Amino acid sequence: MERTVVAVHAAGGPEVLTFTREPVPPPGRGEVQVRHTAIGLNFIDVYQRSGLYPTALPFTPGQESVGVVTAVGEGVSGLVVGARVASAGVLGAYASARVLPADRVVVVPDAIDDVTAAAMMLKGMTAEYLVRRCHRVEAGQVVVVHAAAGGVGQLLCQWARHLGATVIGAVGSRGKVQVAAASGAHHVVVVPEQHLVDEVKRLTGARGADVVYDSVGADTVRASLDCLRPRGLLVSFGQSSGLPAPIALSALGGARSLYVTRPSLHAYVHTRAELEESSAALFDVVTGGVVKVRAPMTFPLSAVADAHRALEARKTTGSVVLIPD
Numbered sequence: 259m260e261r262t263v264v265a266v267h268a269a270g271g272p273e274v275l276t277f278t279r280e281p282v283p284p285p286g287r288g289e290v291q292v293r294h295t296a297i298g299l300n301f302i303d304v305y306q307r308s309g310l311y312p313t314a315l316p317f318t319p320g321q322e323s324v325g326v327v328t329a330v331g332e333g334v335s336g337l338v339v340g341a342r343v344a345s346a347g348v349l350g351a352y353a354s355a356r357v358l359p360a361d362r363v364v365v366v367p368d369a370i371d372d373v374t375a376a377a378m379m380l381k382g383m384t385a386e387y388l389v390r391r392c393h394r395v396e397a398g399q400v401v402v403v404h405a406a407a408g409g410v411g412q413l414l415c416q417w418a419r420h421l422g423a424t425v426i427g428a429v430g431s432r433g434k435v436q437v438a439a440a441s442g443a444h445h446v447v448v449v450p451e452q453h454l455v456d457e458v459k460r461l462t463g464a465r466g467a468d469v470v471y472d473s474v475g476a477d478t479v480r481a482s483l484d485c486l487r488p489r490g491l492l493v494s495f496g497q498s499s500g501l502p503a504p505i506a507l508s509a510l511g512g513a514r515s516l517y518v519t520r521p522s523l524h525a526y527v528h529t530r531a532e533l534e535e536s537s538a539a540l541f542d543v544v545t546g547g548v549v550k551v552r553a554p555m556t557f558p559l560s561a562v563a564d565a566h567r568a569l570e571a572r573k574t575t576g577s578v579v580l581i582p583d
């Protein structure tokens with residue numbers, strides 16, 4: 259079987275995403291060969307392509323794919339040819355087919371179609387660990403979510419609301435207010451048109467938020483800390499606007515006594531058991547209708563550079579999915 263595969267030979271703009279055709283290798287021991295039907299686009303793909311996250315060259319970007327098992331390597335149990343599987347967190351997804359470690363894929367429930375699965379696996383497992391394990395969101399808490407209309411943001415808002423929190427979403431433009439509200443944000447703040455800290459203080463009667471989920475980084479980290487109540491938690495889990503500046507420990511102390519964490523999905527689905535638990539919890543909330551995955555924006559894989567441009571220019575809402583063509 260031949261495949262189309264995207265390669266990056268030098269870090270840079272979207273134009274460094276190039277295409278080649280090559281045979282798909284057979285699966286080795288403990289591996290499966292998968293023909294992709296849908297590929298999730300994630301902001302980490304931009305960091306790796308641009309060089310913000312240095313990645314050994316050349317490499318094939320992409321961390322999230324869904325498809326059909328076409329061959330099973332020795333020593334693999336529980337997966338058969340024809341199984342519909344998803345993977346999140348294994349580099350090399352921008353291809354029409356690839357070989358994956360069998361212990362890093364999960365079977366997709368029948369009720370979830372391929373494009374929806376590609377829109378939700380990495381972002382949804384991120385939402386899962388952020389609201390259930392990194393911090394345990396509970397009824398009555400106030401949660402601030404940056405980029406609330408984005409891919410992770412929409413899932414995070416819905417899940418936090420389901421757990422009983424009051425959700426304050428921040429978005430970068432008025433056009434995204436409705437999207438964030440439809441995704442469960444009780445209040446939506448347009449930044450920088452509105453002052454986030456003032457709005458959070460106003461909405462909480464000067465108390466502040468219990469937790470701020472900040473995926474924007476450089477532009478927001480200071481305000482995020484100032485939104486917190488005493489002993490509140492900043493979860494700095496992304497840098498769509500650039501890496502956040504270092505925070506002096508002394509800035510956390512005194513009457514505020516704040517907490518900060520900088521989590522990564524890899525650390526929360528590191529073991530097979532964690533991956534199974536996280537994906538099962540995600541499948542439950544999605545198939546149960548608690549968290550709705552909006553139809554993503556789709557691009558053919560051949561237009562992956564345009565997809566990157568749209569994501570970087572803040573022109574997307576929800577998830578973006580690439581379809582092999």
Ligand SMILES: NC(=O)c1ccc[n+]([C@@H]2O[C@H](COP(=O)([O-])OP(=O)(O)OC[C@H]3O[C@@H](n4cnc5c(N)ncnc54)[C@H](OP(=O)(O)O)[C@@H]3O)[C@@H](O)[C@H]2O)c1
Pocket residue numbers: 299300301302380381384405406407408409410411428429430431434473474477495496497498499500521522523524569570571572573574575576577
């Ligand atoms: N640590 C983890 O485990 C983990 C896992 C998955 C994702 N993430 C992080 O979560 C974030 C969201 O990922 P995603 O794939 O779902 O993307 P996304 O949120 O759909 O897109 C990024 C959004 O960030 C906002 N943004 C603010 N300043 C920006 C800037 N200067 N340039 C571009 N965007 C800017 C934009 O929303 P507005 O226009 O509304 O401001 C934009 O739509 C990323 O930072 C990603 O790295 C972290």
